[in-house]
Amino acid sequence: MRTPIYIVLLVLAGHAFGAPSLEQMLGFLKQFGRDISYPANIEAAKSINYTGFSEGRHIVGRVDVTGTFIGRELNTEYIFGLFSGLATGASTSTPLVGIPLNQTIIDLVIENNLMIVTTRRDFNFTVAVVPTVWQVKFLFNDEGIVTQYDAIVYRASALFANIWPRLRKHLIKELGLPHHTSQTMAIKIRAARDICSQHEEYCLGPNKQFESKEACMRFVLHKIPLGEIWQAGQNTTLCRYIHTPMLPLRPAVHCPHVGPTGGDMCFDHSYETLLENPFPEPFAALPNNLTLAGLAGQL
Template identity: 60%
Template structure:
């Protein structure tokens, strides 16, 4: 699973080879590990502008911190489909030139379970020690969600008084639809309104789109709209279209070919003595 919900604008500003200091990069890592964890991520999300990134990072702040902060702040009423990051332990660290690769073992709290997760994140820095682009991978995501989602589904059935014989997918989609439509009713008003009524919203999320797997969190799915529901309270004008029927510019179907195209202006290449791939004829 990629760290993004596919279409998150991971690539920030900057194109030239930079020369940050080791202290700047390690300082960023130390602060980032604190800020991504609960409860620090709540305050970071409210800033809508994480200072560790280069300028214009509203969406990156919201996706990295706001999703988890929204869950912690009660943006969804029931047992969450997305966990809240807790403490993290550094497993691997590689730094070369202006690129840092970090692997972390981090507990996530789904309320019904606290499960360990393994993340690898790549950061590229500029001369000032600010991140210009990043990418992340959640290892063994299929096994993780196979472990936790049945527990979430059972909790959803109890919370929503659903029949005991319904499928796990229906239980999860009902949980998602209930929270999406409650978020829409609370925050997507006036010019930001996407559905005529809560009933229309429920019908669309339950019947017009699939629930979606975790890897489809940037597709035309209920899972994608659920993810954005955690952020509508931060900036309704931006995120209400993402939970609406159109999906805005985030929750829409992508071709396989488009998903394997790199979104980055620069490759994550760090070779000794500032060599480039071109220098090596690669």
């Protein structure tokens, strides 16, 4: 007697791990939405170890415009520390990437241990409060703790094409620049002053990346491009600006990211490497505990 294909697939799927409860996943979503918003993100960043993320290096996170982060410490710093640092650090007056204020859920899908959520979130850019739309895929372990996430910002290039011209006018006045200063240069000067002042304060001794503040300014202003938002994880001024708020948290780790080499974060990636999958598991939640591997022959 021939065994039906669906029975074979169920056997191939094996014994599934216990799934987290709906209450655990919704509880995470509610708390995460609060914690990433200002001012709660300040306390979340200070923890360095966000308890909603899996311990140690058992958490992999990716944000499409910045890059991939491995481990609880890095993910805590870059998800919460970036925005809290912009709100309280060197660039308080004019954050170039904005500060998150709130969250409204637009779409929500939950199946087994997978959650896909689309949110609308306002960001404060000083010159305007601007809506953004994010989609994040979360994968949970059986205790309701996130083991991996993948986030995208919808129409990120259009967002910054909309806000940076307004920032230019504000920055020219704030920095005392000539009225004909270009948008790129006004933003680079704001970023360079923040990067280099924070480097001078926190990157000391063996963590020092530049001989002087002047050398830092020359490098940031003239040796690397500002970069577009999709290059926020490449060898650009924008990448170093994004990494600057983390300098007070762990200088030994983050000072190389703002230096000439960019450390293991701010360096150029090929298109092919940008497409590489960093996740140990697929974001898949199929009926009856089926797996992608088990369905491979049917797809």
